[in-house]
Amino acid sequence: MEIRDLYRDVILDHNRSPRNFGRLEPADAEALGHNPLCGDSLDITLRLKDGKLEDLRFNGQGCAISVASASLMSEAVKGLAVPDVDALYHEVHALLTEPAHVPARPLGKLMALAGVHEFPARVKCASLCWHTLHAALAKPAGGAAMPTVSTE
Amino acid sequence: MNAALPLAAAGYVDAQGRLLPARVRADFPILGREVHGRPLAYLDSAASAQQPRAVLDAVTRYGELHHANVHRGVHTLSQEATAAFEGARETVRRFINARSTREIVFTRGTTEAINLVAQAWGGTQLRAGDEVLVTQLEHHANIVPWQMACERAGARLVAVPLNAAGEVELDAFAACLGPRTRLVALAHVSNALGTVLPVKAMIGLARARGLPVLVDGAQAIAHQRVDVQALDCDFYAFSGHKVYGPTGIGVLYGREQQLAALPPWQGGGDMILTVAIERSTYNELPWKFEAGTPNISGAVGLAAALDYVEMLGRERIAAHEQHLLHTATAQLREVAGLTLVGTAADKAGVISFTLKGIHPHDIGTILDREGVAIRTGHHCAMPVMTWYGLSATARASFGCYNTEADIERLLVALDRVREVFA
Numbered sequence A: 001m002e003i004r005d006l007y008r009d010v011i012l013d014h015n016r017s018p019r020n021f022g023r024l025e026p027a028d029a030e031a032l033g034h035n036p037l038c039g040d041s042l043d044i045t046l047r048l049k050d051g052k053l054e055d056l057r058f059n060g061q062g063c064a065i066s067v068a069s070a071s072l073m074s075e076a077v078k079g080l081a082v083p084d085v086d087a088l089y090h091e092v093h094a095l096l097t098e099p100a101h102v103p104a105r106p107l108g109k110l111m112a113l114a115g116v117h118e119f120p121a122r123v124k125c126a127s128l129c130w131h132t133l134h135a136a137l138a139k140p141a142g143g144a145a146m147p148t149v150s151t152e
Numbered sequence B: 001m002n003a004a005l006p007l008a009a010a011g012y013v014d015a016q017g018r019l020l021p022a023r024v025r026a027d028f029p030i031l032g033r034e035v036h037g038r039p040l041a042y043l044d045s046a047a048s049a050q051q052p053r054a055v056l057d058a059v060t061r062y063g064e065l066h067h068a069n070v071h072r073g074v075h076t077l078s079q080e081a082t083a084a085f086e087g088a089r090e091t092v093r094r095f096i097n098a099r100s101t102r103e104i105v106f107t108r109g110t111t112e113a114i115n116l117v118a119q120a121w122g123g124t125q126l127r128a129g130d131e132v133l134v135t136q137l138e139h140h141a142n143i144v145p146w147q148m149a150c151e152r153a154g155a156r157l158v159a160v161p162l163n164a165a166g167e168v169e170l171d172a173f174a175a176c177l178g179p180r181t182r183l184v185a186l187a188h189v190s191n192a193l194g195t196v197l198p199v200k201a202m203i204g205l206a207r208a209r210g211l212p213v214l215v216d217g218a219q220a221i222a223h224q225r226v227d228v229q230a231l232d233c234d235f236y237a238f239s240g241h242k243v244y245g246p247t248g249i250g251v252l253y254g255r256e257q258q259l260a261a262l263p264p265w266q267g268g269g270d271m272i273l274t275v276a277i278e279r280s281t282y283n284e285l286p287w288k289f290e291a292g293t294p295n296i297s298g299a300v301g302l303a304a305a306l307d308y309v310e311m312l313g314r315e316r317i318a319a320h321e322q323h324l325l326h327t328a329t330a331q332l333r334e335v336a337g338l339t340l341v342g343t344a345a346d347k348a349g350v351i352s353f354t355l356k357g358i359h360p361h362d363i364g365t366i367l368d369r370e371g372v373a374i375r376t377g378h379h380c381a382m383p384v385m386t387w388y389g390l391s392a393t394a395r396a397s398f399g400c401y402n403t404e405a406d407i408e409r410l411l412v413a414l415d416r417v418r419e420v421f422a
């Protein structure tokens, strides 16, 4: 496994210029994700409309894998119905952890993450944004304290 | 020069008395393996040092010939195991020049040693409004146990600030010693920055005010001579796995008067003299602090590791590592976009750095593919990372077996990192 299988051009590009970076104000939901292994954190704000994820932004700092994964995710989930976001998450999780996973649906640019499963130490970097999005969707704003997730 | 060497070390030094790393490396079987098809360049001894054959063999021999429970059997094996375990304690005593083996408590490691003091001392001596003084560069193991003790007592944890080089200045330290300070807990060497603290002077200042001092020696023990009587500290903690020994074994040195005054912290077998349902009487030092069956083989391995270090010579190891530190520092300064984090005048063989625009995690992964093992992250020292406004660094650290070739491997691998991210 070559190092460029992990750091593909799409990953490097999304790391250099992350899409949907920043914060949505006001937002319908927000969650904070934390990777205690490296001290990195990620914040996701989003807006919902008619059961769909109308818009989202992510903010924070992290390695190339976590930034690119969040950026790719933000493009992939925008406009999806909430259950479809979860379905997509399960596909991506399988892609990140199972060798030669054949996705049940086309994953588009998310396939750039296919190299991650060969680098077990980096799976958490790639999945942090998905856990955080999941937490934000499970607990819309206005409720109790902002949900916080951790990869540990 | 060579005539003055211990006989066993003869093959390990050159005509000038300098360590010959090629010979040292031959004692460490793991250094012969490959990682991702490349020979291993191990630059993570600050996390865990590798074990020489002498340690691996001592542990195996103990298991094959002498293993039984300690302190309780009349049979031969139990006596041999007890002799090996208590013999290891004497080796530790000699290594750090404690007055007596009564001052040597075996623990699981540095973390457990500090927790022991924080609980036993903190639980009886700390009062509401008191302060425990640490520094901004401590490992979490020398922060969180004190935080917990302070919380229970209503006391406060105070940290001495650093200067820009990552040093603890004596004036800054003295300024933090207040009327409410009750104990001082200091790293001897910072694991995140490599800074060697002026612990002797700091201990002098604290002791002049009658304050007990605990030194976290995890990063010092393998890299310089540690003499607890010369330091005049009250407690000194270290881990076996940072000094070429096994994991799961460590040491708390405690000045005898201090240990004698502390209550036991864990109860169970071995730490008692008599037990009745109404009350028990506690064993003498050091066993009062060793409840339950200890890590006997770990202690045996630790003693073998200390003997090995002594055989190479601590001054000789220190000189070798300083040479590597200076060589690597000079070369890393030439790498475009590289910033050294921690530039103290007195440093151990630890180099923390960042690369502009490239996260340390990505550096670590790419280096690993090149067979170069370094540590990346916050190094369990988040307050010092915060101090520098960073979330993580990459860290290379040296041991007695590292060579200039390892540094060359690091530099070539860093070129590869910059190539991938170009």
Ligand SMILES: Cc1ncc(COP(=O)(O)O)c(C=O)c1O
Binding pocket: B046, B047, B108, B109, B110, B111, B112, B139, B141, B142, B187, B189, B190, B191, B216, B218, B219, B239, B380
């Ligand atoms: C300075 C320092 N203190 C304490 C520790 C904790 O040691 P252990 O995990 O062996 O208990 C370490 C190890 O990383 C360290 O470097």
